[in-house]
Amino acid sequence: MSEFENTIHTICESYGGDRARMMDIVRDVHEKYGCCSGKAMNLIARGTGAHRVEVQSVVTFYAFYSEKPKGRVVIRLCNDIVDTMFGIEHVARAFSEELGIGFGETTADGRFTLEYTPCIGMSDQAPAALINEVVVTSLSSDSVRGIVRTLRESGDPQKLVRRLGDGNNAHKLVRAMVQNGLRKKGPVVFAEMESGNALRKALALSPVEVIRDIKTARLRGRGGAGFPAGMKWEFTRAADGDRKFVMCNADEGEPGTFKDRVILTERADLMLEGMAIAGYAIGAQEGIIYLRGEYAYLRKFLENVIENRRRDGFLGKDILGKKGFHFDVRIQLGAGAYVCGEETALISSCEGLRGDPKTRPPFPAQKGYLEQPTVVNNVETFCCVARILEKGPGWFVEMGSKGSPGTKVLSISGDCNSPGVYEFPMGVTMAEVLREAGADDVQAVQVGGPSREIVGPEGFERVICFDDLATGGAIVILNSSRNITEMARKYMDFFVEESCGYCTPCRVGNVLMMKKLEDILDGKGQLSDLDYLHDLAETVKTASRCGLGQASPNPILTTLERFRPFYEKLLRTHPKNFDPSFDLRAAVAEAEGLVGRKSAAIET
Template sequence: MSEALVTAVKDICQAHECDRTRMMDVVQAVNDKYGYVSSEAMDLIAEQLSTHRVEVESVVSFYAFLSSKPKGKVVIRLCNDVIDRLQGADRVGQAFVEELGINFGETTPDGQLTLETTPCIGQSDQAPAVAINDVIIPNVSSDKAREIVRELRQHMDPARLVKQHGDGNNAHPLVGSMVHNNIRKRGDLLFTPINRGEAVRKALAMSPVEVIRAVKTARLRGRGGAGFPAGMKWEFTRGAPGDRKFVLCNADEGEPGTFKDRVLLTELPDRVFAGITIAGYAIGAEEGIVYLRSEYRYLIAFLESVLEQRRKDGLLGRNILGKEGFNFDIRIQMGAGAYICGEETALISSCEGLRGDPKNRPPFPAQKGYLDCPSVVNNVETLCCVTKILELGPASFNEFGSDRSSGTKLLSISGDCKQPGVYEMPLGVTLREVLEQCGGADAAAVQVGGASGQMVGPKDYDRKICFDDLATGGALMVFGPDRNILKVAHAFMEFFVEESCGYCTPCRVGNRLLMDRLEKIMAGLAEPADLDYLKELGQTVKTCSRCGLGQTSPNPILTTLENFRPVYEAMVKEETQGFQATFDLAQAVAEAEKIAGRTSVHAHA
């Protein structure tokens, strides 16, 4: 074991006060320094943090962006989300493979470059996109892919691949990214000019209970997708016994096809941080955490600078805006590439330095959350809405939206439409209106709510986007008439099979069985009874899974089965002899025929 490694790991651990709940930061720092976390490093970390090695290893092995094996200095991660694939990610992938001379999952022999695929990196409106270390390159073509490799071979500096900055704060010196905001429609609530400090000042002029009442009066419901009333969540947390409480902002925007939080964090970070501060004041917390997905790490320097400015302005820190006794600060916790960490209890596990396993509920986070303290977990957009409610007053907020869904909703629109991007629309808008606005009126199908949402067809286009009808965290994936619905559903299932944490059997095994049966149908080997099987098994997985992942993962299959049944029916036929069409005797004996040097009498009869 080298002295240098010992010293480096010690320094990293001590920088985090050898606190084992900061394991995520420790292993990420080691991973950044060496490109992987070696077996020796794991032993050292365990020793320094006074924990067991298995605790370290389980974290390293869980997260996609951490590795226990050496990787190249530069890791190229191609987004293989369904939208990216429809926009040519496979051709781009082929170009990378040819130019690098390696396959996906491999590193060049000189140890310089590693090629991988990764699920949705939150750039579906500028697909195909690729993440090169922390640098995002959107709109990649196969030619561009070759260029990237050639250039990297010369200087090995991903930052130099950025040729032209995106709009807005993407061009900020601390961001310096090629990503575009693509804000296509600014509504009257969120994408409005911000008067820094106004909302926090107004909140501090009220009592915490009055702040909660204002959020309740505005009828704010969670923007992450589930739509739980935010004021009620805050009230529970405020009422829960405990001296130490937390506000967690869920910026692990991992639902495929969703990217609106990325735009909020880029353009309106002050509104997000104000919302967190107000939540802290309301529930009686002094600490806030933003859980930021690894794919958005290019924003961290910028976000830290915004936090620093807020501290200077007295909007964070001790006695905020002169309010005696209200102390609050925010830290950013980086994720490391795990979809499941968008689930609030898994997010909490991850913040605690553990694998991103969901926890049993009850107890709910409002009673026992981060470090077993009462915690509120809110989506980025929800917290922006909070700030706006304080700025405008709850009554004005209420004027937007529909009956039981007040306010506006940011929609992340991608796929087969003329203008993909972010749209701020009043809740209650019909899907048809949205499709007309984005230039996707001829859509054959729309996946509402990302991979875990539902696939609807033209007969549902007059339904409303709101919590009581078509509920969504904001992702709308548009599919034109030429797209194969079954392939799309299959891509979603592949994603869930990969992202299941594996804790409970219905999700770990059930999703796999669903995908296998779907493949049988796509291969033309299925029977009508297989459709019933899908429906029954899908229901079982939904009912029996432990967390939101398995409770929603069968949706792509179940909703396509319901809304696009003829597509499935065209692929199945009754088998009259009672044999399984998937079993091919000739194929099963082929190996034995080769070994024995004779042909089967049965297989070729």
């Protein structure tokens, strides 16, 4: 056996040759060789009993994996809308110039690869980039020169971290320059906690009573969809299964969302306590935290938190002396796929598959991870769970609004004086949020990321809650200098790039909407194009298989509804019924170049 074969064999063995751990195996191969080549895929197939094409289907699905070799240092510059607002083009140009390559390219010496990546959860310190697993924030063209110099000298991205961030960002297992930006601590998530308090109270109740408390608290999922958590738990508890699972969705990929990053950094204990309570309530012994690949820099730290909780008896066997209650947690790293934040896609990914959403029904509560009953909740939801058990459902429902009790942690970024993380009571008005964030010139606010809606000043008296302005946490503020239609274009581009491609409407419809939008923004649109966009959007919304596709027309639909004049002023009606999107000059340009003469027929 060659050394290469040996290494891959060992990697497969370290996961028991379990093909459900394909994500980890491929990741380890990447760490070692910078890619997962055809040769490696054959060996992984052999080492796991999977078929080569199944390995390839995983490798080619995730943005952080690659069949082709990449540079030893991969620079992924975040090109989210907020980064665009704060000078990404200068940063991008600086990277390109310093490295002598374009985006999507690798230097000839194989040292550097330069790429774009969607939101990495650093919108409040944009522009930001991931350099291998190291996060660099608040970039400027000046800092880029220094970064490239350091990387050329040392090859070690960790050397870029000169000043550590606040809180646990400075922890020896994190050592990141990331700032928490925690500006408003609320009573639920960011209040002080003592580990074990909530869990102890939960274990004094029966599992059914725990679920009853969650239902009494009317807790709804904090990821954005707002499904009642207690009901989800009840279904899962009632479902038949040899094993049951608790999954924590720490894959916040909705552009402009970064609150889970801060919760994971500062309140991982609270979240894990909530997971253990869920395990007790539904009868699960195993939990998985699906941590987005962008937050890999938190992995060692989180593993340490988990280890400490095992040591303290909050995880493991006979937890807190409760005979027969066993619960333990592992971390599953993602690899750059927004769709994996969708709960069934997340489950697929944990199973070592492409991050395709699953067919529903059956729902995860009946058949989830490994076909077993599974609860998937968001990071913040588990924190709420722990607090509800600690302080009681009555305490919880006194905060917030009737349909949405409790608090909501918001990630605020864009044009404001104080971007960062805020824990507000549910039911707070947008105006109040804007006031606290120090935003005085506001043209619009993108609430809940591109999946949700854009709100203009006429909507600032609306309130944050599941029944009005629902959001998984993202609040992006746009001042009067920002171009609304351009923002819609960027967000559509995001959906085009992040569609898993499983179903027709999302895979094709978004490309078609994007194309038409580009025509309009290029001044080649006509009035009937707006009906065309509405019709396409209706098909994509109605027919798409998962929440990604169903939400993907929203950047166009909500801007069209609330900022229609911005589109109308770009539209034309051709007097002769020609199609304004056809540009003869552009269509002959290539031929003109090839034959070396200009068209004589085009009037100038």
